[in-house]
Amino acid sequence: MTDIAQDRSANSGSSFAWFEKSREKLPAIIAVIGLIALWQGIVWGFSVPTYMAPGPFEVLGAFQENAAVLFNNFWPTFFEALLGFVFGNLIAILLAVLFVHSMTAERAFYPIAVFINTIPIIAVAPILVLIFGNGLAPKIIIAALICFFPTLVNMVRGLKAVNPATLDLMRVLSATNSEVFWKVRLQSSLPFLFAALKIASTTCVIGAIVAEWIGSNFGLGALIIEATYNFRSPLLYATVFTAALLAVCLFALVSIAEKYFIRWKAPAVH
Amino acid sequence: MAVMDIAEDAVSASAETALAVSIDNIDVRFGSGDAIVTALKGVSVDIADGAFVTMLGPSGCGKSTLLRAIADLVPTSNGQIKVHGRTPEEARKSRDFAFVFQDATLLPWRSAIDNVKLPLEVGKPGPAHADPKELLELVGLSGRENALPAELSGGMRQRVAIARALVTRPRILLMDEPFGALDEITRDKLNEELLRIWQETGTTILFVTHSIPEAAFLGQKVLVLAAHPGRVKEFMPVDLEFPRHLAMRDTMEFIQITAHLRQLLEEC
Numbered sequence: 001m002t003d004i005a006q007d008r009s010a011n012s013g014s015s016f017a018w019f020e021k022s023r024e025k026l027p028a029i030i031a032v033i034g035l036i037a038l039w040q041g042i043v044w045g046f047s048v049p050t051y052m053a054p055g056p057f058e059v060l061g062a063f064q065e066n067a068a069v070l071f072n073n074f075w076p077t078f079f080e081a082l083l084g085f086v087f088g089n090l091i092a093i094l095l096a097v098l099f100v101h102s103m104t105a106e107r108a109f110y111p112i113a114v115f116i117n118t119i120p121i122i123a124v125a126p127i128l129v130l131i132f133g134n135g136l137a138p139k140i141i142i143a144a145l146i147c148f149f150p151t152l153v154n155m156v157r158g159l160k161a162v163n164p165a166t167l168d169l170m171r172v173l174s175a176t177n178s179e180v181f182w183k184v185r186l187q188s189s190l191p192f193l194f195a196a197l198k199i200a201s202t203t204c205v206i207g208a209i210v211a212e213w214i215g216s217n218f219g220l221g222a223l224i225i226e227a228t229y230n231f232r233s234p235l236l237y238a239t240v241f242t243a244a245l246l247a248v249c250l251f252a253l254v255s256i257a258e259k260y261f262i263r264w265k266a267p268a269v270h
Numbered sequence: 271m272a273v274m275d276i277a278e279d280a281v282s283a284s285a286e287t288a289l290a291v292s293i294d295n296i297d298v299r300f301g302s303g304d305a306i307v308t309a310l311k312g313v314s315v316d317i318a319d320g321a322f323v324t325m326l327g328p329s330g331c332g333k334s335t336l337l338r339a340i341a342d343l344v345p346t347s348n349g350q351i352k353v354h355g356r357t358p359e360e361a362r363k364s365r366d367f368a369f370v371f372q373d374a375t376l377l378p379w380r381s382a383i384d385n386v387k388l389p390l391e392v393g394k395p396g397p398a399h400a401d402p403k404e405l406l407e408l409v410g411l412s413g414r415e416n417a418l419p420a421e422l423s424g425g426m427r428q429r430v431a432i433a434r435a436l437v438t439r440p441r442i443l444l445m446d447e448p449f450g451a452l453d454e455i456t457r458d459k460l461n462e463e464l465l466r467i468w469q470e471t472g473t474t475i476l477f478v479t480h481s482i483p484e485a486a487f488l489g490q491k492v493l494v495l496a497a498h499p500g501r502v503k504e505f506m507p508v509d510l511e512f513p514r515h516l517a518m519r520d521t522m523e524f525i526q527i528t529a530h531l532r533q534l535l536e537e538c
Contacts, residue, residue, distance in 0.1 A: 163373070163375060165371045165372075165373050165375045166375045166377070168338075168343055168369070168371065168375075169369065169371065169375045170392065171342075171343060171362075172341055172342075172343065172362060172367075172368070172369045173365075173388070173389050173392050173393045174362055174363050174365075174392075174393035174394065175392035175393050176392075176393070179391075179392040179393070183377070183388070183391070183392060184377065187377065187379050262379075263379075264378050264379035264380075264418050264419075264420065265378070265420070
């Protein structure tokens, strides 16, 4: 056979691979440690008061002291963000499917979707709090709203991004529209969808926190407001880091799902 | 009178069954209003059942368009096409033909064998179909059944595409520059293998190419098309015996044939 293909199982010995991998991560680890050291250095060197900007050790202390408070406020924000993520993306995906099947639907609703996206989320939040009260509902809706648009745009693009020759092939095979959808469009949209889901995984946390600022007595957003007004800066920083951790966790989950669903994408080629 | 009609019908019916494709004075136009482009004008050609016909012409001569019209991918605006006596649409629905594109058009998330099985999963596949595993063997890919397209070379992907086209046991194979994007060594090898597959399966093959040696080497007949508008220049038989081997391309006979084809193309 003259044809030569790349070998998938080209990985060498496992211990060597582990060493290689940790060596790849070494610059990032050093950079993080360096930044923390710089932060501590500035706080010490300029004798910055704690209420203005606490040092890393004070923040670490706040984590220890307020572990229970942080933990109790973590869960509401987590659920708001997660449910917002699920509903916002689900609606966006279903709408994208509708758009691809019906030109009329796309023409009717796409401008409305764009309009909704142009309203600043911080301006919608009070309206929703007035309608739905102080519970979980307005937070979930705001988190969903912030996820919705990028996913809609990407999913529409993804569903349409099918190689024209592949569509010709399906026509020669007399495939029905639904066969084209399930066998071709859905799979080829996945890279686009996951690009959007990665954005949504971090923005849904922003949505939940912004919603909690407007009117809430629980969640990381409420804790941020409370800590700020009481000059409890170490707690404020600890809360911000917790929120970031939440977003990173959601991002990691999406990345793992992406690896599982898009195993076919050749890393070397694309 | 009535007797004569019946007799005539019988004659034309038996003539049609011996023809894989019969094209009668077709026009193909693209666009509308002032921007109408006539891609094909008054094209008539008959292709015998079991034949290997190559289609050659300068770019813009509509050779791919003609193939796509036979495949019901492009509508004709005049005349008619019959595929084994039926319209292209009927032929497409009953899987009389299969199409191989320049790009292998494999679904990247499916393994080689699953790509070959695709025609059996969509539309209304007939009961008669070939064994996908045997087909991959036929195209020289046994052992790579579970490889993903990204793990295969360009030549291997095109082999999978040919296996996929053959899985429904089509009577006609329509190939639109299938080896156009491959390097010369791979192309030569696939040319020889395609002839072997043609002889083993007995399928009619219509093969579009822009390579003169490829057209002469593969075809029993070469359909030469002229451009602006696309029309038949000549339907030339190639007097080379089968089985053909790559070495035949260095013979005087072959060189004369390609020289003649080149001359025809220059006149186009």
